[in-house]
Amino acid sequence: MKNCRHLIFILGDQLDIDSAALADADAKQDIVLMAEVPHESTHVWSAKPRTAFFLSAMRHFAAVLEKKKFQVEYRTTGTHQFATLIDALADAVVQHKPQKIVLVTPGDYRVEQSLLAFAKTIKTPLVIRDDTHFMCSREDFAEWAKGYKQMRLEYFYRLMRRRYKVMMDGDEPLQGRWNFDSENRGAFPKTGPQNVPPTHAVKPDAITKAVFKDIEKNFADHPGTLTDFAWPVTRVDALVALQKFCDERLATFGEFQDAMWTNAPFLYHAHISAALNLKLLNPREVIAAAIAAFEDGRAPIEATEGFVRQVLGWREFIRGLYWLDMPGTREANYFQHTRKLPAWYWTGDTHMQCMKDSIGQTLQYGYAHHIQRLMITGIFGLMAEVSPKEIEDWYLAVYIDAVEWAELPNVAGMAIYANGGRFTTKPYIASGQYIKRMSNYCTGCRYKPDVKTGATACPVTTLYWNFLDKHEATLLRNPRTALMARNITKMSADDRQALRDHAAITLKNIDTL
Ligand SMILES: Cc1cc2nc3c(=O)[nH]c(=O)nc-3n(C[C@H](O)[C@H](O)[C@H](O)COP(=O)(O)OP(=O)(O)OC[C@H]3O[C@@H](n4cnc5c(N)ncnc54)[C@H](O)[C@@H]3O)c2cc1C
Numbered sequence: 001m002k003n004c005r006h007l008i009f010i011l012g013d014q015l016d017i018d019s020a021a022l023a024d025a026d027a028k029q030d031i032v033l034m035a036e037v038p039h040e041s042t043h044v045w046s047a048k049p050r051t052a053f054f055l056s057a058m059r060h061f062a063a064v065l066e067k068k069k070f071q072v073e074y075r076t077t078g079t080h081q082f083a084t085l086i087d088a089l090a091d092a093v094v095q096h097k098p099q100k101i102v103l104v105t106p107g108d109y110r111v112e113q114s115l116l117a118f119a120k121t122i123k124t125p126l127v128i129r130d131d132t133h134f135m136c137s138r139e140d141f142a143e144w145a146k147g148y149k150q151m152r153l154e155y156f157y158r159l160m161r162r163r164y165k166v167m168m169d170g171d172e173p174l175q176g177r178w179n180f181d182s183e184n185r186g187a188f189p190k191t192g193p194q195n196v197p198p199t200h201a202v203k204p205d206a207i208t209k210a211v212f213k214d215i216e217k218n219f220a221d222h223p224g225t226l227t228d229f230a231w232p233v234t235r236v237d238a239l240v241a242l243q244k245f246c247d248e249r250l251a252t253f254g255e256f257q258d259a260m261w262t263n264a265p266f267l268y269h270a271h272i273s274a275a276l277n278l279k280l281l282n283p284r285e286v287i288a289a290a291i292a293a294f295e296d297g298r299a300p301i302e303a304t305e306g307f308v309r310q311v312l313g314w315r316e317f318i319r320g321l322y323w324l325d326m327p328g329t330r331e332a333n334y335f336q337h338t339r340k341l342p343a344w345y346w347t348g349d350t351h352m353q354c355m356k357d358s359i360g361q362t363l364q365y366g367y368a369h370h371i372q373r374l375m376i377t378g379i380f381g382l383m384a385e386v387s388p389k390e391i392e393d394w395y396l397a398v399y400i401d402a403v404e405w406a407e408l409p410n411v412a413g414m415a416i417y418a419n420g421g422r423f424t425t426k427p428y429i430a431s432g433q434y435i436k437r438m439s440n441y442c443t444g445c446r447y448k449p450d451v452k453t454g455a456t457a458c459p460v461t462t463l464y465w466n467f468l469d470k471h472e473a474t475l476l477r478n479p480r481t482a483l484m485a486r487n488i489t490k491m492s493a494d495d496r497q498a499l500r501d502h503a504a505i506t507l508k509n510i511d512t513l
């Protein structure tokens, strides 16, 4: 083993050849370290599709680096004894005695803290560079946030549109509107979605197949399956996926952004969040591709703006908030909920069709779209009074795009209101009636979405009314929820008691719903 100049540590969500960590890299003097360590798949019970996405993308990226003549030290699952990233790094420091360790800001506070703690134990300087993949730096976001008592996406989004001159006409938004949200909430007609163009499916190559083997050997009992894994795990394939989305689905993305349908896991969404989060794609090129589609008439402004808002707005906003609010968000529990996550979140084995379908596709593909995550599995977790930590760990484990900076604010902030409304104006709750309106899940379900109590009562509806009952005073005080909360005040005392009794039974039997 030789001494090196820089030991460049590339983490699993930093697979970007233009990464700041590689900016001044010298293939002759530097060593690139990449490590697959069990702790990253076990600190939450990482589902097989998620682990496969990370490991396969990492191995493919290591091959790209090697092709560019970098000296890559790659620690493969099952071939070493290092349990954690720090164990692997510590060993490489001893072996190579680098002048510096160089890396880019990790995506998890947990990993950043462990690196900073490790740095205190060694003499070698540890240089953590800002992640230039993002369009708003942590410092920039913190500076922007100083000006506001309440964090609202809309203000941040307008700033980003102006800063990057995206869909602007001088200082004004193109066609005079910042937001086409109201045009983007359609449900499917009774016949359901028709002729949805397929997402870009990639046949697993030898590298991906080797990853599957390692997962089945080392994480056999983890949730999820690999049978249908066909995600793009290289930059080349991720670019094809992006192009196909812009050519074939973007035009319809806006209108049906919130709609859901049984056995239709992908619909008109982009399916690029994992490629973005692992940095196979850059947000600037994603936005440019969508705008090109708009400019040459492949997509209308409503859909294009809706999509740009997700990538330039929500994604950057969520990341800024994560770093601003950690570690507080991870501890937040506004409603003091302590119940366990229903066991069927890990299997999909429930009679509730909405949950069965959303969780089923999650375990099969590692994917569900935003409204499934928010309005199906998310609000149920809130209304079933599940401990935030349990539900946050589930979200971090099951989605192929789950990196904590993206997962935690969405779960704690948006889905379960654990942070008490840091960037939302109200807790998101809904009854089975909403799910009936936005999907066909209720057709064929043993429960009835409009029934609150009794054998056929929809658990979503029961728990929705129970939530209104329990939090009536708080919800009445908030102008955004007052109308909804007033409905519970109209219920007779007897009906209210029957609701409470049935809700108690529902919560007691939650694992068998
Ligand atoms: C409870 C909950 C948990 C979530 N966990 C994650 C997560 O772990 N990782 C993750 O990337 N996204 C997460 N999201 C956001 C969003 O659901 C996913 O980014 C999206 O479903 C990914 O699918 P897509 O690529 O088809 O997205 P599309 O619907 O096609 O949207 C386009 C892109 O916009 C970005 N985006 C949209 N909304 C958000 C958002 N709220 N936060 C961050 N980026 C956004 C994504 O990069 C996405 O690829 C979560 C949302 C909720 C409500």
Ligand code: SF4
Residues within 6 Å of the ligand: 352, 353, 354, 355, 431, 432, 433, 435, 436, 441, 442, 443, 445, 446, 447, 448, 449, 458, 459, 460, 461
């Ligand atoms: S009836 Fe209730 S549980 Fe069944 S699918 Fe509809 S919302 Fe879900």
